[in-house]
Amino acid sequence: MEISSHQSHLLEQLNEQRRQDVFCDCSILVEGKVFKAHRNVLFASSGYFKMLLSQNSKETSQPTTATFQTFSPDTFTVILDFVYSGKLSLTGQNVIEVMSAASFLQMTDVISVCKTFIKSSLDISEKEKDRYFSLSDKDTGSNGVERPSVYSSSWQEDGGSPRSHLSPDHGKPWNKYSYHPASQRSPQPPLAKHEQRKDPIKKTKHLRLPQPSEVVHFKSGKGDARTSDSGHHVSQSEEQVQVDAEVDPVSAGYPYSQGPEVASRSFPDNLPRLRFKCPYCTHVVKRKADLKRHLRCHTGERPYPCQACGKRFSRLDHLSSHFRTIHQACKLICRKCKRHVTDLTGQVVQEGTRRYRLCNECLTEVGMDSLPADLETEQHRVSPADGDKDCRWHLSEEENRSYVEIVEDGSADLVIQQVDDSEEEEEKEIKPNIR
DNA sequence: CTGGGGAAGGGGCCC
DNA sequence: CGGGCCCCTTCCCCA
Numbered sequence: 001m002e003i004s005s006h007q008s009h010l011l012e013q014l015n016e017q018r019r020q021d022v023f024c025d026c027s028i029l030v031e032g033k034v035f036k037a038h039r040n041v042l043f044a045s046s047g048y049f050k051m052l053l054s055q056n057s058k059e060t061s062q063p064t065t066a067t068f069q070t071f072s073p074d075t076f077t078v079i080l081d082f083v084y085s086g087k088l089s090l091t092g093q094n095v096i097e098v099m100s101a102a103s104f105l106q107m108t109d110v111i112s113v114c115k116t117f118i119k120s121s122l123d124i125s126e127k128e129k130d131r132y133f134s135l136s137d138k139d140t141g142s143n144g145v146e147r148p149s150v151y152s153s154s155w156q157e158d159g160g161s162p163r164s165h166l167s168p169d170h171g172k173p174w175n176k177y178s179y180h181p182a183s184q185r186s187p188q189p190p191l192a193k194h195e196q197r198k199d200p201i202k203k204t205k206h207l208r209l210p211q212p213s214e215v216v217h218f219k220s221g222k223g224d225a226r227t228s229d230s231g232h233h234v235s236q237s238e239e240q241v242q243v244d245a246e247v248d249p250v251s252a253g254y255p256y257s258q259g260p261e262v263a264s265r266s267f268p269d270n271l272p273r274l275r276f277k278c279p280y281c282t283h284v285v286k287r288k289a290d291l292k293r294h295l296r297c298h299t300g301e302r303p304y305p306c307q308a309c310g311k312r313f314s315r316l317d318h319l320s321s322h323f324r325t326i327h328q329a330c331k332l333i334c335r336k337c338k339r340h341v342t343d344l345t346g347q348v349v350q351e352g353t354r355r356y357r358l359c360n361e362c363l364t365e366v367g368m369d370s371l372p373a374d375l376e377t378e379q380h381r382v383s384p385a386d387g388d389k390d391c392r393w394h395l396s397e398e399e400n401r402s403y404v405e406i407v408e409d410g411s412a413d414l415v416i417q418q419v420d421d422s423e424e425e426e427e428k429e430i431k432p433n434i435r
Numbered sequence: 436c437t438g439g440g441g442a443a444g445g446g447g448c449c450c
Numbered sequence: 451c452g453g454g455c456c457c458c459t460t461c462c463c464c465a
Contacts, residue, residue: 283446289451290446297445311443317454318444325442338440443461450454 008086014041015084028066028080033073035080039064045083047106071101082110090117096291099279115279309353329355336362 017023017038024036042049053064068076075097082088088110090098095114102110276291277284280298285291293315296302302312304319308327313319324330329348334341335356346359358366 285446286448287451290448292451294445314444316452320454322443437465439463439465441461441463443459445457445459447457448455450452 011084011086014038018080018084026064026066028068028076030068030071030073030076033076035073035076037080037083041083045107047108048104051106071097071104075101079105079107079110088113090114096276096279096295097288100277103277103279111279118279326354329357331357333357334359334362336365 018036018041021036024038026037026039026042028035028037039049039053043053044050049066052066075094078089078094078098079101088098090113095117099111099114099118102108102114276286276288278291278294278298280295283294285294296314300314302314304313304316305311306313306319306322306327308323311322313322332341332346333339334346335349336358339359341357341359346357347363348355349358349363
């Protein structure tokens with residue numbers, strides 16, 4: 001006969017003991033903050049602690065101290081709360097770092113939940129895509145506050161991986177930018193670079209992580225022993241195994257994968273600087289911001305639209321570079337003969353939304369011996385530096401048209417498109433560039 | 436078919 | 451932490 005409440009009751013008791021510092025025989029120091037815990041609980045929950053405490057098991061009479069500088073105290077609080085309650089409080093803000101910490105601590109269940117969380121977010125963004133296009137700007141940005149999503153998830157009986165069911169607020173957009181008519185979106189986060197390049201707009205996916213207010217509690221099933229022994233899953237799906245392998249510190253070449261050093265009865269505190277690991281690949285970066293930037297290559301998020309041609313970029317510096325190269329003709333090189341040109345020896349030519357320079361000789365060859373002098377001044381006036389985030393620097397429709405008309409008058413060989421495709425694209429796609 | 440050039444895009448890192 | 455620069459690789463277009 002089995003009493004179903006026993007395991008949860010036991011866990012609650014352990015958690016209570018932890019809170020009251022009763023029988024705690026392990027101190028974990030995370031960036032100066034001390035967490036008390038029980039060795040046996042940590043041993044059962046984390047492959048990292050299991051390995052560490054195994055090597056340290058001979059001296060059980062002394063309290064163990066662990067020191068971490070690879071994640072924040074808040075992150076470890078989430079981890080530890082999960083260990084003692086089975087509930088994982090994930091938000092869009094912390095999911096990456098929690099996943100990174102779980103990877104470090106070799107807690108595959110937490111990794112799985114984080115992965116599901118991210119994937120669910122991706123699914124939500126897919127479903128919200130069409131709805132988003134029907135929303136007015138007033139609807140999308142009126143209050144800026146999104147109601148929390150209600151997630152509930154339970155472990156699959158046969159798989160051990162969490163399955164989330166969500167009932168998000170369908171009346172709200174998941175994001176205010178970067179939605180594309182991407183009917184070909186793939187459910188798999190990592191995008192092949194080749195695919196992105198072929199048709200960036202169509203291939204782009206969007207990962208929308210819930211906002212901080214959307215605290216999501218993933219709760220493992222009561223009585224599920226897998227939670228406490230995450231390293232022995234045998235029925236994970238193929239995909240799950242792959243993801244776990246990717247984030248497994250050992251198999252993925254994680255910088256801390258050399259195994260914990262247990263000298264002086266202490267956890268390693270001389271950890272390398274590389275702290276943030278991509279949940280989708282083996283890439284590790286030093287800075288959170290770099291990880292955030294890197295993640296865009298997986299999510300396909302392109303928050304920076306070129307206001308001149310509508311092309312979208314994942315990075316502002318790429319947008320700036322694109323704008324300078326394509327629309328500002330900043331390169332002082334004649335496009336035809338490749339010679340260096342200056343304002344005296346050449347002119348800026350506009351072709352559609354593109355601009356480039358031609359030397360005077362080449363200008364004569366193509367029949368453009370005179371060009372409007374105000375092109376240069378306009379070029380300097382319209383600059384990303386004027387406020388690219390707000391997209392104030394973009395060429396307005398009137399400006400574009402005037403340039404086109406002027407250039408058309410001066411050239412017979414250069415076919416200048418009267419209307420560039422950015423007009424349609426801007427209407428359909430370009431949303432306020434909110435970050 | 437192939438090689439070169441241009442543009443895009445990713446990573447490292449400085450400010 | 452964002453912005454921006456530099457360097458490098460990859461991809462695409464075109465001769």
